Amino acid sequence: MNAQKTNIEFTKYELDNGLKVILHQNRSTPIVAVSIMYEVGGKDSFEGRTGFAHFFEHLLFEGSENITERGQFAKYVEDAGGVLNANTSQDRTYYYEILPSNQLELGLWLESERLLHAKVTQEGVDTQRDVVKEERRQRMDNQPYGSLLYELFKHGFTKHPYKDPNIGYMKDLESAEEKDYKLFYERYYVPNNAILSIAGDIDINETKKLVEKYFSTIPRGAEPPRVTIVEPPLAGEVRDTVYDSKAPLPALVMGYRTPERNHPDYYAISLMNQVLSSGQSSRLNKVLVDEKQVAVQAGTFPSFTQAPGLAIAFAIVKPGTDLKMVEGLFDTEVAKLQNQLISEREFQKLKNNVEVDAISGYGSMSGIAESLADYEMYQGDANLINTETERFNAVTREDIQRVAKKYYNSNNRVVLYWMPGEASK
Known part of the structure; x- marks a missing residue:
């Protein structure tokens, strides 16, 4: 297109x-x-x-x-x-x-x-x-x-x-x-x-x-030190329960280790996340909120960090809901992305969203100034403010399936069960 x-x-x-x-x-x-x-x-x-x-x-x-x-x-x-x-x-x-x-x-x-x-x-x-x-x-x-x-x-x-x-x-x-x-x-x-x-x-x-x-008269400084630590791969799935006395509802919270913002796979990962959670007709919203009615809110979003980070997925669930069951429903939706290509209709909707975001995303002078600086700092190319849609449009349905398989597996994630109240002594 x-x-x-x-x-x-x-x-x-x-x-x-x-x-x-x-x-x-x-x-x-x-x-x-x-x-x-x-x-x-x-x-x-x-x-x-x-x-x-x-x-x-x-x-x-x-x-x-x-x-x-x-x-x-x-x-x-x-x-x-x-x-x-x-x-x-x-x-x-x-x-x-x-x-x-x-x-x-x-x-x-x-x-x-x-x-x-x-x-x-x-x-x-x-x-x-x-x-x-x-x-x-x-x-x-x-x-x-x-x-x-x-x-x-x-x-x-x-x-x-x-x-x-x-x-x-x-x-x-x-x-x-x-x-x-x-x-x-x-x-x-x-x-x-x-x-x-x-x-x-x-x-x-x-x-x-x-x-x-x-x-112009401000003197150049020494080159600042940079973080050179490379985080080793997860040795396997990390699971824990977190107790939060301020939380009104339980939540399933997950983080998948994914590449840095400037990695070519970012664009396919971003579109995959949109399939899962962008808008009322997204897959997680339809299953968890509308059909099963186990969650009041669900979402996913890609990592946006200079070094490899975490893509986040969450579901805030209704009282008494079994978090293991919600996790299973989420895993089922991810498995669908891994095992079959998204439909042409869904794919076209994704691309349409990219176009709309490109046209409407820079409505303020402060937004333009920040985006130009962000693109230059994170990716070394301020002109991505004009051309990044080309990178999104280059993503194929096969790319979305590939990143789902590569990054969204249980050995590459943190799973937290977020529980209201205090931990028992």
Whole structure:
């Protein structure tokens, strides 16, 4: 079939100090998204310290040598009529401001301050430590199913730092010192470890001049250390029961070890997951929710990590439901994918969904800026924002069957029975 292509034009170049710059002009609304992505995330713990990338995300809103008043960083943006935020994944940290386009220079100055002049003080460390500890309690410790991803990765990895929680262990948050943060900043917050991505109502040549003004004099740093640990294959199926006093319903939770985001099999695995759980007519929804009525929700999604990770499958089930039975129903649906090709009709629906996602997936300037940076960082090719549909469309029904057989077997998975309540003593 002929693939619908997005047509997001952009300019990409690199400063002498190694900073990658991506510029996309869109004059439809007078706003601009200024963003910067650093190739450092939860996996990049060091010297027994976990959660540093996320903690650092918080610290870098504290201020800089030229933004001395606490809270002033956000106030600059808000007073200009903009919004700002940041997020940290296992592999990268991302900061952005969405501003009226006449405030582009403000966003560039703020991000250059963050990169060159961030001020890490013990007062800031102490303040943000309490904030992050409370965030951990709210999102993970006291949230129903809040530790689900952590438990899956802890059971699925023994060597690679994906086994540790993105937000870090409480003991590491408690014991980290000012010198640890300064070392982390020096290692990872260097221009040759960053992608500056700007999208919106901009003039390309004027923006280049401003980027040069605020970023070209920042010195290149040493190449940051990279995680080189290769996780060994699972020695067999890993099974456990997790008790969660906050969970209202039991759940079946599974993780299948699958390749990194940049692996060619990602596209077939992604489409296979859509067959299982995308939309009301998906196979798991029809069987578990509609026909058998044993689950209130079921889903699967592929791994999206820089190194081989876990593709996740789950079903939140009704009280009193036998999880072993639900697991059997799931395995039956996977076996169908392994033993027979999906129908041409189902396959065409998949491809139609790919086309729709390609056309509708980039409706905001912030979404475009982040996607351009993501594609460049994870896959080394920002233009995949326009061409990735070709990779999806190259997947055959036989490819879907092949990855189902290769990755979705019991020796390559973690199975957790998630139970409400406390474990018996």
